[in-house]
Amino acid sequence: MTSSVGRLDTEDLTSRVQAMYREVALHPEQGFHFETGRPLAERLGYDPSQLDRIPAPAIDSFAGVGYFLDLAAIEAGETVLDLGSGSGMDSLLAAVATGPGGAVIGVDMTPEQLAKATRLAAGAGLANVAFREGRIEAPPVDPGSVDCVVSNGVINLAPDKGAVFTAAAAALRPGGRLALADIVTENELPAGVTCNASLWASCIGGAMQQGRHLEAIERAGFEILEVRANERYRFLSDQAVNASREYGVKSVSLLATRRGA
Ligand SMILES: C[S@@+](CC[C@H](N)C(=O)[O-])C[C@H]1O[C@@H](n2cnc3c(N)ncnc32)[C@H](O)[C@@H]1O
Numbered sequence: 001m002t003s004s005v006g007r008l009d010t011e012d013l014t015s016r017v018q019a020m021y022r023e024v025a026l027h028p029e030q031g032f033h034f035e036t037g038r039p040l041a042e043r044l045g046y047d048p049s050q051l052d053r054i055p056a057p058a059i060d061s062f063a064g065v066g067y068f069l070d071l072a073a074i075e076a077g078e079t080v081l082d083l084g085s086g087s088g089m090d091s092l093l094a095a096v097a098t099g100p101g102g103a104v105i106g107v108d109m110t111p112e113q114l115a116k117a118t119r120l121a122a123g124a125g126l127a128n129v130a131f132r133e134g135r136i137e138a139p140p141v142d143p144g145s146v147d148c149v150v151s152n153g154v155i156n157l158a159p160d161k162g163a164v165f166t167a168a169a170a171a172l173r174p175g176g177r178l179a180l181a182d183i184v185t186e187n188e189l190p191a192g193v194t195c196n197a198s199l200w201a202s203c204i205g206g207a208m209q210q211g212r213h214l215e216a217i218e219r220a221g222f223e224i225l226e227v228r229a230n231e232r233y234r235f236l237s238d239q240a241v242n243a244s245r246e247y248g249v250k251s252v253s254l255l256a257t258r259r260g261a
Helices: 010-026 037-044 056-060 089-098 111-123 161-171 197-201 210-219 238-247
Strands: 079-083 103-108 129-133 146-152 172-185 222-229 249-258
Touching: 010 111, 010 197, 037 056, 056 089, 056 111, 079 089, 079 161, 089 103, 089 111, 089 129, 089 146, 103 111, 111 129, 146 161, 161 172, 161 210, 172 210, 210 222, 210 249, 238 249
Parallel strands: 079 103, 079 146, 103 129, 146 172
Antiparallel strands: 172 249, 222 249
């Protein structure tokens, strides 16, 4: 069923996002309008010695926008949910952090990303991570079963961000953490940008104004503990660079806890 937010065709958006990230999974070397891979991960702050502990193809297809695992501070034995897990880089790093006594569930809607992440986890002998097909607006996990929800570069792609934050809160136990990196804007984007599914799929059109982004997280039941700008995230295409200048499009990392502990 096609629904729309403003005049955005959400069915068209889903197809475009899946088509783009199918390529990121299958042909990460081809080059995109956004950066990918190990050079990006290291520049954003990922520890090279940690990256060496997971399969390289997961890092090749990394398409995140910031580092936040220090904020997540995942402990051994915890259960982690990765919303929009892609080819699995953050999920696999989280699986190393939780150890065999913990569990990581990666959720994504692009079959090729799920297949790649699943294959890499099995090849690495990481039995404590599983990848499930689903939408981040309604991830397939039991309510209150998760200690930490993470997400990297994904929520800007979701038309209903309130639903994503509400779903994250529902998945978490009281006191559980939400640690994410995402694209936000300083100024509201005009309708010409927000209703363009192509710009949206490029991680620009769906970016929420930062104040409203924080309000949406709080409204879902979180207390925000830390927000920091990812100064080292760069936009590549002229369109993205121009939007970044004009509307203050930028990457942030954030830590929040679910109220009610
Ligand atoms: C920018 S990539 C980031 C992937 C991964 N987090 C990383 O850092 O490499 C976005 C991913 O989110 C997935 N995605 C986007 N919108 C989604 C939604 N509504 N539900 C589930 N997955 C979604 C895409 O399939 C894609 O794999």
